[in-house]
Amino acid sequence: MTIILEGKSLTKYFGGLPAVRDVDFEIGQGEIVGLIGPNGAGKTTLFNIINGVLKPDRGRVIFRGKDITGLKPHTVCKLGMARTLQVPRPFLNLSLLENVMSGAIFGNHNTIARSKAEEIAYRMLEVVGLNHKHYVIAKNLTLQERKKLELARALASNPEIILIDEYMGGLNPAEVKEAMELLQRIRKEYKVTIFWVEHVMRAVMQLADRVIVLNQGLKLAEGKPSEIAQDSRVIEAYLGGGVV
Amino acid sequence: MDKNQFRNDTIQILIAVVILALLPLLFRGAYQLRVLNLFLLFMLITIGFNLIFGHTNQLFLCQGALAGSSMYVSGLLALNYGIEPWLVIPLGTLLAGGLAAFFSFIAVARKLEAIFLGITTLSFQLIFQNLIVGLRDITGADIGFIPPELSLGPLTSLLGRSQAYYYLLIIILVVTLLIYRSVMNSNIGLALKMILDDEMASEIVGVNVRRVKITMAFAGAMLIGFTGALYGFFNAYVAPSLYEFTSLDIIVLIMLIFGGKATILGPIVGAGVFTILNEILRPLGPLTVLAYGVVLMILFIFFREGIIPWIKNKTKLPLI
Ligand SMILES: Nc1ncnc2c1ncn2[C@@H]1O[C@H](COP(=O)(O)OP(=O)(O)OP(=O)(O)O)[C@@H](O)[C@H]1O
Ligand SMILES: [Mg+2]
Numbered sequence: 001m002t003i004i005l006e007g008k009s010l011t012k013y014f015g016g017l018p019a020v021r022d023v024d025f026e027i028g029q030g031e032i033v034g035l036i037g038p039n040g041a042g043k044t045t046l047f048n049i050i051n052g053v054l055k056p057d058r059g060r061v062i063f064r065g066k067d068i069t070g071l072k073p074h075t076v077c078k079l080g081m082a083r084t085l086q087v088p089r090p091f092l093n094l095s096l097l098e099n100v101m102s103g104a105i106f107g108n109h110n111t112i113a114r115s116k117a118e119e120i121a122y123r124m125l126e127v128v129g130l131n132h133k134h135y136v137i138a139k140n141l142t143l144q145e146r147k148k149l150e151l152a153r154a155l156a157s158n159p160e161i162i163l164i165d166e167y168m169g170g171l172n173p174a175e176v177k178e179a180m181e182l183l184q185r186i187r188k189e190y191k192v193t194i195f196w197v198e199h200v201m202r203a204v205m206q207l208a209d210r211v212i213v214l215n216q217g218l219k220l221a222e223g224k225p226s227e228i229a230q231d232s233r234v235i236e237a238y239l240g241g242g243v244v
Numbered sequence: 245m246d247k248n249q250f251r252n253d254t255i256q257i258l259i260a261v262v263i264l265a266l267l268p269l270l271f272r273g274a275y276q277l278r279v280l281n282l283f284l285l286f287m288l289i290t291i292g293f294n295l296i297f298g299h300t301n302q303l304f305l306c307q308g309a310l311a312g313s314s315m316y317v318s319g320l321l322a323l324n325y326g327i328e329p330w331l332v333i334p335l336g337t338l339l340a341g342g343l344a345a346f347f348s349f350i351a352v353a354r355k356l357e358a359i360f361l362g363i364t365t366l367s368f369q370l371i372f373q374n375l376i377v378g379l380r381d382i383t384g385a386d387i388g389f390i391p392p393e394l395s396l397g398p399l400t401s402l403l404g405r406s407q408a409y410y411y412l413l414i415i416i417l418v419v420t421l422l423i424y425r426s427v428m429n430s431n432i433g434l435a436l437k438m439i440l441d442d443e444m445a446s447e448i449v450g451v452n453v454r455r456v457k458i459t460m461a462f463a464g465a466m467l468i469g470f471t472g473a474l475y476g477f478f479n480a481y482v483a484p485s486l487y488e489f490t491s492l493d494i495i496v497l498i499m500l501i502f503g504g505k506a507t508i509l510g511p512i513v514g515a516g517v518f519t520i521l522n523e524i525l526r527p528l529g530p531l532t533v534l535a536y537g538v539v540l541m542i543l544f545i546f547f548r549e550g551i552i553p554w555i556k557n558k559t560k561l562p563l564i
Binding site for chain 1: 431434435437438440441442444445446447448449450451452453454
């Protein structure tokens with residue numbers, strides 16, 4: 001399996017306190033890798049380091065064989081890494097269509113024509129299940145719809161990998177199932193690798209090929225979901241069980 | 245959708261320009277024509293300021309210094325070396341653009357928040373004012389200087405000086421609005437809307453936010469610098485009082501806030517209302533500044549959205 005994304009001893013301090021410490025990881029092409037850990041473990045910070053929102057104090061990020069440490073997010077995006085945020089941030093005053101077009105127009109490595117961007121936007125809105133809302137202004141969406149919109153916007157940039165920061169919080173079981181099918185479909189149809197932070201363990205354990213566990217900024221464990229579920233250190237980190 | 249937008253824009257810009265072009269037929273007096281010229285000059289400076297502050301939230305408080313640097317450089321070069329003014333105005337214009345790009349670069353590189361950029365640029369405004377007075381031998385300090393006449397060719401003999409200036413400004417306005425409109429309907433326009441909404445999200449989806457901001461500062465300041473130079477040449481007398489914070493910056497700020505940031509019509513309406521008010525308040529002398537301070541506070545506290553967005557909200561008219 002080809003390694004598409006690699007982190008080497010990534011470290012980030014906030015005011016003297018480490019949020020991420022010496023984290024190493026490798027993501028293979030086409031994998032779905034879950035990133036889990038208790039609140040404040042450093043998951044979002046790790047994502048911020050990977051796509052250039054934050055500069056690591058130490059360590060390197062290698063993406064498709066290229067050292068991208070310290071590059072700006074807009075460059076990283078154009079290199080093929082899309083991202084959705086824990087608290088979704090669609091462009092609130094733009095229509096859904098414009099939101100997704102923005103990803104297609106600016107996120108792609110090469111500039112693409114507007115008509116083509118519009119075509120992509122229609123398709124992606126359909127993929128995430130927001131069709132028939134093209135001209136709605138994004139501020140009228142619910143939280144879940146905003147998450148979907150952000151995912152569509154990320155997909156529109158035709159990425160090699162997507163960093164998804166929580167997608168299933170607050171969903172009912174049927175919706176979780178639907179969301180899982182969506183992520184699977186994205187990987188299969190669009191050949192996108194997925195690195196995915198999630199608190200809904202049931203979904204992670206079923207969907208992820210591998211799981212990385214962070215705790216207090218350190219990588220605590222890594223392995224197949226079944227292994228992770230058995231890992232005593234992981235269970236302890238989650239305060240005595242309830243992981244699965 | 246784009247086609248409708250295009251027609252909508254064209255109609256509104258056309259209406260605005262036709263009204264403006266007819267004004268000198270109604271107001272023919274020398275004083276009235278002078279006020280009309282001020283109206284267009286301030287409108288153009290406000291449009292330039294809108295590109296910087298309205299569209300990218302960069303609070304520049306040195307419009308006067310940008311306009312003034314352009315005028316002093318081009319005016320003094322023309323005066324002292326006998327160079328044709330039209331040849332040196334582009335230099336002043338580029339200087340203004342360069343200065344603004346520099347401040348914008350510092351702001352994005354140092355991640356200055358709007359308020360710190362405001363303080364930095366306001367300091368520059370004060371330095372400029374001091375420098376003009378300090379460099380007495382070159383600038384004539386408070387006494388100022390008389391720049392060479394700006395020739396408008398046959399237009400002057402045809403219409404008279406004031407009207408010739410007015411219609412030259414109309415032409416500049418039309419060109420500005422057409423470029424403005426086409427930029428807003430391009431990908432850059434989309435990027436600008438995205439940046440106004442959420443800078444971090446724009447960056448994450450691939451927009452080079454720094455570059456857009458610096459470019460807008462450069463473009464907006466070029467317009468301010470160009471217009472600022474015309475202001476000095478038209479005035480036929482250049483003194484620091486033309487470009488002081490209290491005589492230019494604050495008025496432009498009010499015109500934009502009142503008219504509506506990030507709109508095309510806002511600066512036009514804002515400049516119209518406050519040019520008239522400025523004339524009404526003129527007898528108050530130094531108290532005008534006080535009046536403007538109060539107006540600005542009221543606008544910032546109660547009417548930040550501006551008249552064009554307000555009307556747009558109330559009437560659902562697709563104003564631009
Ligand atoms: N910008 C910041 N400034 C200071 N401290 C921060 C900042 N961002 C995160 N932190 C701290 O770093 C630690 C890791 O936070 P992070 O958001 O990465 O955790 P997380 O694993 O994503 O948590 P959650 O599951 O709640 O989203 C926390 O202690 C947090 O308070
Ligand atoms: Mg988080």
